[in-house]
Amino acid sequence: MVYTLNMGLPACFGLWMSAPSFPAGRAVPVAADCSNNLRPCLAGCLLFLIGLFISVPGRAEVVAVLFPDVREPFRKVFVSIIEGIRAHPGLDARTLALTPGTDQAAVQAFIRRERVQAVIALGKRAYLAANAVLDDGDLPLVLGALLLPPGSRDATGMTGVSLAVDPYPLFETLRQLSPAMETVHVVYSEDSLSWLVERAQEAAQLNGLKLVRHGVRSRREGARMYRKVLKSIDGRKEALWLPPDAKSLDERAVLPLLLREAWRSSFVVFSSNPVHAKRGALFALFPDNRQMGAELGELVIACLRQSHQRCPQGVRLTQALQSAVNTRTAEHVGVTLNNGERFSLKFPVR
Template identity: 30%
Template sequence: MALVSAWGLASLCFATSGYAYAGDIVILKSSEQLFYTQAVEGFQSSVPRQTSLKEVVVDSADVDPRALGRRVRASNPDLVFAVGLKAALLAKVELPDSPVVFCLVLNPEVHGLPADNMVGIVTRLSPEAQLTAIRKLVPAASRIGLLYGDPRIDSFVTDAQKQAARMGLDLAVAQVAGPRDVPDRARGLIASIDLLWLIQDPTVISEESLAFLLQTSMDAAIPVFGFSSATAQQGALGALFVDPRRIGEQAGRLARDLLKSQRNRSRLLVPPDRPELAVNLNTAEYLESPVDQAVVRTASVLFGGPGATAQHRNR
């Protein structure tokens, strides 16, 4: 709380592109997780240098959320940047009159986000974006398997089914009742598909189940399309993902726009500016499923192939 109690946020005004606006921003970070820190770094690099930034970790033993909310309100910041679910919920409950930009919240609608004073950047990529990437990566895959169990993503699955039909793809959906149901349902699904599509679903995805799904698919010579560069590194053929640092940069641009226009009401969810593709060339070689070089050139992260184990591109 020493960091919070030491706040003496002075009003700082400056001009950008003909607009004069105040620049006191409070950053609420859910925890010290690396991806939250990376988002904050991206945000800091994207706002004007004159901006006054104060950062607080919400999930800390010496921070009381209500007391923190009172202190932030008293400091009267021009904008709040909330990173992660705990930070976004604190901002929703305690800071209803401050403009808020939030990010890295999965399924925000389930938690009543965004509120009227918020703009949020979506973390889960749309079915259209993911299915388009799948088709480019594995053009021969016409029957795609999707395993899910979390009822909070029912609408995503429904949208995915509609999008697959529009694209002429057959989406086979298998719903699990719980984590123990994953192995049997996965084996049955993998036996009848051309590609397994993994999405962020806590009912299906854990460290143990992910290893099982990747190995079982590999044994059946079925490629896997994942949701993070880590899933590609572990053996998925590819993954479409959002880079937290780039999400932070996008949040910084949104913050600039909000401060310039001085709009206090938003209630918007916006897609990430630039989803990124990771491809595992070793997996492609093992599965004898060569990836088109045009797709390889668009990938931000390559695992395997000539040179280093992981090549980071388009950074």
């Protein structure tokens, strides 16, 4: 039997709170009289409430996404992150590409015009632009596409996802591919990457490896240190990790030298940059940019659920990684890729 509910929502709540017991087995007409027939009315109320909540779609939160207007292949990174943000059903992302001519007034006008509830800043230029126009506590600010140091003094009060790859899966992959490895060398900038290398120290120990740290203060000093490491490295049990550090590694002059010597001496080089694997490093683990965008979207939603605007959720390392392997290098250094299919990318491309 179909019941017709001819009462409003307040009446439903009133009946629910004051309902007497209703005798079972009593016949009820199609158009229920709620004063005499309470049970069908309560059932109708329940259907009314369910329909009320189901029929009202969730409102997407408008979020501004600021990113630098750069050329390919760098632009592709930001586009992929933005795709991940836009895939979140609870967000409506409005983008602004920052050119060298984009001033503070233009950013303010964009944020005001789009009536955003939060801002995501991708890259250093976007972070500086957003920080300049947002008053403290004005709108939630979430950062991405930066080498942010989780848990350090520099990241206090910040919310975002760091571009840095957690060293633990890097070393875990190294042990899986080359179980004989005992030592990992790393050359890094003491000014900008000490936090990551300190984290790597613990990750290496957990994977049964010894991490030998070579801190430098410039590219020139880094070049000298790399040459020193090349003279002493034992490829049978030692490997070289290339961290994401432009201040210590000259990609044009020093990287080709490292990869040539690694090939000649048959020692393992691994990295967080897929381009390095393409050029001859054994493997690389690197962020899945689209999934990183999804992580940023989740952070924005978490911020908007809080009462205070600045939302100090903290900085986290991305949990979404992709992998690349150079099969030619693997064969050359004696690594058998029984599980090679697990890598996202394989070089050389056949």
